[in-house]
Amino acid sequence: MKSIAVLPTICCGPETEPLTIPERDALASRFKALADPTRVAIINCLSAADEVCVCNLTETFDLSQPTISHHLKILRDAGLVESSRRGTWAYYRLVPEAITALRGALGT
């Protein structure tokens, strides 16, 4: 239910303008969210389904439940995923626009 901050500028292409400091910080923050094998796997897992319950993730990965929750928070803060609770369970899904925006930052 959050608005998605879209990357305003392109990072690396043939005719590329210099990034401002806030822009390069924002880009690095987003890449940092993907700079961990577990988080890459979570994103990959979410991309295969509309929604994934946290309980499924804790089963899939050989990590403690707090660790999974920690990674999900990082992905949430980066705007790459969003969550919603239904009853006792929390379901996470990808934010496709955020992925697309990141991809766009890597060139035209």
Added chain:
Amino acid sequence: MKSIAVLPTICCGPETEPLTIPERDALASRFKALADPTRVAIINCLSAADEVCVCNLTETFDLSQPTISHHLKILRDAGLVESSRRGTWAYYRLVPEAITALRGALGT
């Protein structure tokens, strides 16, 4: 003068296969190389010209020369840039295929 390891699999798209552990590790390593504002700015700087001398980078950024060299090594190890020495100077350039491959990993 190095061969470029191309990302074999796509991370996050509509019909996406699960990543193997080596694949997700390789992807995370490459994203980690971009998970720093200085390195994002270096990539952005390199994308604006064919080649950039290290001396220009040390002038551009308010960081010590060893720190710049450290970041360049990380980008080199990730295969995102390559370098060549001519005389006293070292010139760095982008590896466009690596950037393209990373972009491809973020979807079709």
Added chain:
DNA sequence: TCCTTTCATCGATATCCGTCGATGTAGATA
């Protein structure tokens, strides 16, 4: 040969990050 310049590497340090157990919170059930 000696000195200067350019860049890479080394060693040290402060901070960041991934991980875990313990605890808190909210919903469901009884």
Added chain:
DNA sequence: TATCTACATCGACGGATATCGATGAAAGGA
């Protein structure tokens, strides 16, 4: 109310990382 489950948060610990000064290596010039 009491209790159980699913998930988030807290606090702590160990390992990784960004940064620096000092040093090394290689090339050019005096």
